[in-house]
Amino acid sequence: MVRKPSIAPKSNSIEDVARLAGVSIATVSRVLNKQGSVKEKNRIRVLDAIKQLKFQPSVSAQRLASGRSNVVALVIPRYEGMFYSFYVLELIRGIGTLCEALKIDLLLQLTDSRSLLNLKGAGGIIFADLIGNRSQLEDALNAGVPCVVINNHVEDLKVNCISVDNLGGAESVVNYLVSLGHKKIAHISGDLITQAASMRLEGYRLGISKNNLSLRQEYIIKTDYSRGQARQAAEKLIKMPDHPTAVFVSSDSMALEVMAVARELGKRVPQDLSIVGFDDNPSGLYGPVALTTVRQPLVKMAQEGLKKLNALMSSDKPQKMEKAILPTELIIRESCSPIRS
Secondary structure (H helix, E strand, C coil), rough: CCCCCCCCCCCCCHHHHHHCCCCCCHHHHEEEECCCCCHHHHHHHHHHHHHHHCCCCCHHHHHHHHHHCCEEEEEEECCCCCCCCCCHHHHHHHHHHHHHHHEEEEEEEEECCCCCCCCCCCCHHHHEECCCHHHEEEEEEEEHCEEECCCCCCCCCCCCCEEEEEHCCCCCCCCHHHHCCCCEEEEEEEECCCHHHHHHHHHHHHHHHHHHHHHHHHHHHCCCCCCHHHHHHHHHHHHHCCCEEEEEEHHHHHHHHHHHHHHHCCCCCCCCCCCEECCCCHHHHCCCCEEEEEEEEEHHHHHHHHHHHHHHHCCCCCCCCCCCCCCEEEEECCCCCCCCC
């Protein structure tokens, strides 16, 4: 049996809508692009015709007619395990939810420092941090593309940015541990190529200094944010002859690994070792001990960035430059206790 090739049904055009509604093509175009200069009775007739014909307007045609693109590109520096990252998932959740509400199309672009951004048709760009790709931001700004940077405070470029108070959050951790009587406080940092990890380390150092404690370099161990390196760091700290009584870890994921290592080595958390993370990842609630952590407003940061970018894309007037730093919050749970006398 020979099957005849199926023929796709003819799709209706804007001309068909205009003919059925009894109006001009220009009127249909104005209705589709939500321009106000249409009589109400004509708008209703056009919408009824669209419904009857099940007409699907061309998105690209609408963009050409309006002279603006409603596509936002989210540029995220690529790294191993990024789609298991609480940080990345929270950014995508926050931006994706608001894009749907604002009827904005989202283009996700994973990049490294050597990549050329292929963002043809994008009306604006959100850079989620700058990790070796600052030149991409500079190129976009020079091309006149509306840009917003999140999770990185960019002081020396004329660009809107929204970041988190990593320094203040880290300092609050040290202050809290000192209030519990701890003097031997270690820090397991994240990858210092990121501004967040660098500022958390700086906040730790500042807290140690302000509390008149000695800064012990052997108590600072730098990692790449991976659980594997967090495990190595925890083993090194716990096995020191003069081991710390508390450790501030630059992410919750790593802090949970430190907790696991401590228990494996016969240490009780928090009686023998107090542990504080950073992120407020929900997984911190379900370990053997609920994790004390620093909550950072990732979803709010992402959505505020998108709102600012949408304003830049929608307005013909210059917008006020904003460089916002959002506060963090210390969330006290069960993984810390006063130092034993």
